[in-house]
Amino acid sequence: MMFSxxxxxxxxLIICLITVLITCVSIAGCSANAFKNLKVQIGxxxxxxxxxxxxxxxxxxLNTGEESVGLKFSSGMQFDFVIVSEDTEIWxxxxxxxxxxxxxxxxxxxxxxxLHSVVWDGSDLLNMQVPPGQYxxxxxxxxxxxxxxxxxxxxxxxx
Numbered sequence: 001m002m003f004s005x006x007x008x009x010x011x012x013l014i015i016c017l018i019t020v021l022i023t024c025v026s027i028a029g030c031s032a033n034a035f036k037n038l039k040v041q042i043g044x045x046x047x048x049x050x051x052x053x054x055x056x057x058x059x060x061x062l063n064t065g066e067e068s069v070g071l072k073f074s075s076g077m078q079f080d081f082v083i084v085s086e087d088t089e090i091w092x093x094x095x096x097x098x099x100x101x102x103x104x105x106x107x108x109x110x111x112x113x114x115l116h117s118v119v120w121d122g123s124d125l126l127n128m129q130v131p132p133g134q135y136x137x138x139x140x141x142x143x144x145x146x147x148x149x150x151x152x153x154x155x156x157x158x159x
Contacts, residue, residue: 035147037065038108042081042139044154053157057081057093058117059139059149063108071106071143078106079116080140084151090135093118095125122159132158 038061045056059079063069071078081093108114116139122129134155141147 035069035143037063037067038069038147039064040139040141040147040149042137042149042152044137044152046154046157053122053159055120055122055154055156056117057120057137057139058115059141061108061114061141061147063110063112063114066110068110069108071108071141073104073106073142074144075101075142076104078104078142079118080142081118081120081137082140083120083135083137085133085135090124090130091120092125093120122156129159130156132156 040059040061043058043060045058047054047056059081077094079093082089083091106114124130132155134153136151136153138151139149
C-alpha cells in the first residue's frame with residue numbers, strides 16, 4: 001500500500017470514528033433547552049411503621065409544555081437522591097447500586113406528572129444511623145445534562 005493510500009485510509013477511519021462519536025452523543029444526551037418546560041421538585045414524607053421511622057423521597061417532573069419531553073439516559077439508573085448536612089454528603093441512593101449500561105428513553109407527555117420514589121431508613125454512606133436533626137435532600141434526573149431539583153429541608157427523628 002502506498003503512503004497516500006495509507007493516509008487516505010487513516011483519514012476515512014478518523015471520519016468514521018468522529019461520526020460514530022457524534023451519533024452516540026446525540027443519542028445519549030439531551031440539550032438543556034429540551035427541559036425548559038419540565039418543572040422538577042422533590043418531596044420528603046416521613047412514615048413510621050412498626051416503631052421505625054422512614055422517609056419517602058419523591059422526585060416529581062411536570063411537563064408544562066405543549067409537546068412531549070424526551071429524556072435520554074445512558075444507563076438503567078435514571079434518578080438519584082442525595083442527603084446533605086451543611087454541604088457534606090450524608091447519603092446517596094446510588095452509592096451501593098449497579099446499573100446496566102444501556103441507552104434508554106422516557107417520554108413525558110404534556111401535563112404529565114412523572115414520579116420516582118425511594119425509601120430512606122436513616123442510614124448514612126457507611127450504613128450507620130444518622131442522629132436526629134435537620135437535613136437537606138435533592139434529587140437528580142440522570143440525563144445528559146443532569147436535571148437537579150432544589151434542596152428541601154426535612155427533619156429526621158432518628159430510630
